[in-house]
Amino acid sequence: MGEGEEGEEMRRRVREVGEMAKKAMEVGGSSYVNMTVLIEDVKGYVKENVVIEDVKGYVKENHVVVGNGL
Numbered sequence: 001m002g003e004g005e006e007g008e009e010m011r012r013r014v015r016e017v018g019e020m021a022k023k024a025m026e027v028g029g030s031s032y033v034n035m036t037v038l039i040e041d042v043k044g045y046v047k048e049n050v051v052i053e054d055v056k057g058y059v060k061e062n063h064v065v066v067g068n069g070l
Contacts, residue, residue, distance in 0.1 A: 024031040 021031075023029050026032060
């Protein structure tokens with residue numbers, strides 16, 4: 001980085017951004033919350049699709065007629 005006032009300003013800004021990043025990753029921080037929401041969405045998607053596949057498998061294995069049977 002540069003020297004003098006410009007370099008000091010850049011170092012100050014880097015420290016500031018670093019602190020903001022640390023806070024975002026702490027429990028309750030924006031990154032933590034966003035990652036938690038993503039994980040919960042994926043878990044729900046996987047659970048939902050596993051259940052659907054289980055039902056499809058059961059229907060197929062047990063020759064269950066779904067709907068009007070046409």
